[in-house]
Amino acid sequence: MEDMNLLREERAQLFRDIYSGKKPKRVPVQQSPAFEATIQYAIDAGVTPPGKTRREVFWEPDLWFDIVDYINSQIYSDTAIGVGAIRLPILYQSLGARCIIMSESGVMQHPEVHCLEPEEYDAYIADPMTYQIEVLLPRLYTELDTTPGRRAMVMAKAMKANADHMAKIGGMMRQISQKYGYPGMASGRSTAPFDYIADFLRGFSRINTDMRRCPDKLLEACDAIIPMMIRESLGSDPKKLPPNHRTFIPLHMGSFISTKQFERFWYPSMKKVMDGLVAYGHGVDLFVEDDWMRHMEAMNEFTGSIRYQFEKGDPVYVKKLFTEQTPPGSVHIITGFYQSDMLRYNTKEECIDAAKKLFDIVAADGGYVFNFDKGLFSLAEPVASNLKALSEWIRDNAVY
Amino acid sequence: MEFKTKDYYTWDEYVKLHPEIQEVEGAKKIQEYEDAVFSLMMRLFR
Numbered sequence: 001m002e003d004m005n006l007l008r009e010e011r012a013q014l015f016r017d018i019y020s021g022k023k024p025k026r027v028p029v030q031q032s033p034a035f036e037a038t039i040q041y042a043i044d045a046g047v048t049p050p051g052k053t054r055r056e057v058f059w060e061p062d063l064w065f066d067i068v069d070y071i072n073s074q075i076y077s078d079t080a081i082g083v084g085a086i087r088l089p090i091l092y093q094s095l096g097a098r099c100i101i102m103s104e105s106g107v108m109q110h111p112e113v114h115c116l117e118p119e120e121y122d123a124y125i126a127d128p129m130t131y132q133i134e135v136l137l138p139r140l141y142t143e144l145d146t147t148p149g150r151r152a153m154v155m156a157k158a159m160k161a162n163a164d165h166m167a168k169i170g171g172m173m174r175q176i177s178q179k180y181g182y183p184g185m186a187s188g189r190s191t192a193p194f195d196y197i198a199d200f201l202r203g204f205s206r207i208n209t210d211m212r213r214c215p216d217k218l219l220e221a222c223d224a225i226i227p228m229m230i231r232e233s234l235g236s237d238p239k240k241l242p243p244n245h246r247t248f249i250p251l252h253m254g255s256f257i258s259t260k261q262f263e264r265f266w267y268p269s270m271k272k273v274m275d276g277l278v279a280y281g282h283g284v285d286l287f288v289e290d291d292w293m294r295h296m297e298a299m300n301e302f303t304g305s306i307r308y309q310f311e312k313g314d315p316v317y318v319k320k321l322f323t324e325q326t327p328p329g330s331v332h333i334i335t336g337f338y339q340s341d342m343l344r345y346n347t348k349e350e351c352i353d354a355a356k357k358l359f360d361i362v363a364a365d366g367g368y369v370f371n372f373d374k375g376l377f378s379l380a381e382p383v384a385s386n387l388k389a390l391s392e393w394i395r396d397n398a399v400y
Numbered sequence: 401m402e403f404k405t406k407d408y409y410t411w412d413e414y415v416k417l418h419p420e421i422q423e424v425e426g427a428k429k430i431q432e433y434e435d436a437v438f439s440l441m442m443r444l445f446r
Contacts, residue, residue, distance in 0.1 A: 095444070129405040129438075132445055141444065159440060189439075191446050200445045227403035232442045235435050236410050 007181030011078045015183065015369075016244075019283055019305045021331035023366035027359065027398035029391055030335065030369055031077035033376040035084045036107050041379040042067040054106030058089050061168045068172060072180050074384070076391035080182040082173050084375060085250075088165050094158040096143035099200050114203035115139040118210060121217035124201075125224045140200060186245040187285075188233030190277060193222040193269040195252040196229065207253070211261055222269035230276035238280040246283040246307075255290035262295050271301070278304030285309065288336075289374070296321055303327050309336040311373040315361045322367065334362045335369040340376050348389040355390060359398055370394050408438055 010025070017024040033041075039054045047070045048063055057063050064083065071081050087108035092100045099113045115136045116124060124131045138145035143154045177184065191199070197218070198207040210218045233247040254262055277284050283305035291312040292299065299308070300321050310318065315337045322332040338358055342351050355370075362368045376383065411431040421427040 127405050127407075129441070130407040133407050133441060137441075137444065159437065162440060163436070189443070196446055228442065231403050232439060236431055 004178070004181035008177075008183050011181065012183035014078060015185075018333055018366065018369060019244075019246075019307070019331065021305075021367075023400055026400060027363050027394055028078045028369045029076060029394050030079045030371045031075055031081050031376075031387075031391065032084055032371060033071070033081065033379060035082075035086050037376050037379050038071050038081065038083075039067055039106070041384060042070045044380070045070060055102065055104065056106075058102065058106055058108075061165055064169070065172050065175070068176055069179070071379075072176055075387055076395050078182070078395075079185060080173055080177050080180070082176070083169055086169070088162060090161045090165060091158055094143065094161055095141035095154065096145075097141055099140050112203050112205065113140065113200060114206050116197075116201040118206075118214055118217070121214065121221055125217070125220045128221070128225045129228060136201070184244075186242045188235075188245060188247045190229050190233040190247050190249050190273065192249065192251060192253075192266065193225050193229055193273060194218075194266040196225060197221055198253050204256075208256075211257075211265055215265070218265060219269075222265065223272075226269055226272050226276070229273045233277060234280070234282070238282070241280070241282060243281065244283075246285050246305075247277045248285045248287070250287040251289055251292070254288075254292045254295050259294050263298065267295075267298050274302045274304070274306075278302075278306075283307065287311075287374075288313075293317065297325075300325055300332065301327060302332075303330045305331045305333075307333040307335055307369065309371060309373075310334065311336060313337070315358065319362050319367075331367075333367050333369060335371045336373050337362060338370065338372050340372040340374060343376070343383040343386040343390070344378075346386070348386055351386045351390045352393045355394060355398075363398065366400065370398070409434060 011028070014024040014026065014028040018028060035058075036054060039048075039057050042048055043052065043054060043057070047066050048057060052060075052063070057067070068082060075081065087100050089102050089108065092102075092108075099110060101109055101111060103109050120131075120135075123135075138151070144151050146154070176182070194207075198204060202210060207218070234241065234245075254266060257266065274284060281304075284302070285307045286299075287309045288299075289311050292310075293313040296313075296318060308318075315334070318334060318337075322334065326332045338355065342354050346354075359368070363370075376387070379387065411428055411434075414430060414434075415422045
């Protein structure tokens with residue numbers, strides 16, 4: 001137990017150093033495979049009861065401890081490997097979701113939907129949260145399209161199911177962290193205002209139309225939801241949050257819009273959200289999905305302790321930009337850039353060589369946390385063997 | 401940044417309507433439940 005406490009403290013120190021701009025003892029390793037991949041990995045290893053499918057396991061939280069325990073026993077990481085950004089089927093099924101649906105193979109999917117019409121922008125802007133709850137929720141969640149009394153019952157049922165499952169996950173992760181010596185990580189969630197409107201409210205195709213047909217309304221809507229985006233992560237009393245609280249934000253639309261559109265529609269409201277999220281000294285972890293290189297000068301203007309996980313792009317350019325132009329007093333950290341496909345098509349030696357090349361660029365003087373370009377979606381061989389060898393090599397050799 | 405909506409109460413706003421529990425420490429947990437529901441409402445749109 002004492003060894004585990006020492007290991008936990010060593011790992012916590014790695015992240016404290018990284019997030020405060022100091023060079024850590026070694027490159028920290030953070031693994032975040034999709035829960036779908038973790039479940040299948042455990043099924044294939046015979047960890048789950050015979051005959052259980054991934055689809056069934058998603059509904060049975062009593063099976064999750066053994067599954068999560070198994071992956072943590074097999075793959076090296078400096079942070080707990082958990083359920084990821086899980087979409088609970090019990091929550092979405094209870095509500096009759098149109099926007100999140102489980103496939104037959106047990107993958108939670110997001111079809112293109114929308115619930116806000118362009119002529120409703122004014123009403124939405126006047127009180128976004130109330131409009132979402134009163135008008136838009138029943139359009140996305142069919143079980144809520146009913147009488148007020150039944151709607152309250154359905155929502156109470158869904159809230160209870162969600163809370164029970166989340167409590168189970170919380171207890172499970174505390175046990176896992178204790179068993180393997182992982183540090184505690186406090187995190188919240190938020191979204192870029194433009195992405196929030198693009199995701200479920202207007203949808204991918206309609207938001208592109210809105211930028212041309214009703215640009216001012218779209219901009220007003222982005223501004224109107226800034227306080228909601230900050231409140232979601234920091235809650236009602238940010239001063240009470242632990243100092244290591246960090247907000248995770250996956251970024252969606254930047255790679256699909258031009259620089260001009262980015263500067264007009266995406267960036268201004270997001271900058272205000274970012275300023276709000278770091279106002280009490282907390283950090284932000286951005287998942288920069290796809291390729292945002294043409295927007296990186298603006299993205300580098302975010303202040304505070306900001307970690308960027310890159311899926312695609314030019315690590316040489318980003319490292320130079322962060323080294324030379326990060327705002328004074330701020331810390332910009334790189335993670336990602338390691339292509340997960342490497343594990344599928346290459347030998348262990350080739351996977352390690354790719355890490356060496358990447359580390360020479362991004363990790364030479366600190367400022368880098370190892371993770372993949374995105375969450376691994378399959379651990380089918382040779383991925384798991386390569387992942388194991390690569391992670392252990394980084395732990396033992398990527399030392400300053 | 402100020403957050404105003406008719407469908408969300410902070411504790412400070414709530415106790416103005418229910419001053420009889422203002423000094424009851426445990427009653428402040430109401431804010432945690434309000435925030436938990438708020439988070440769920442936000443999540444249902446992303």
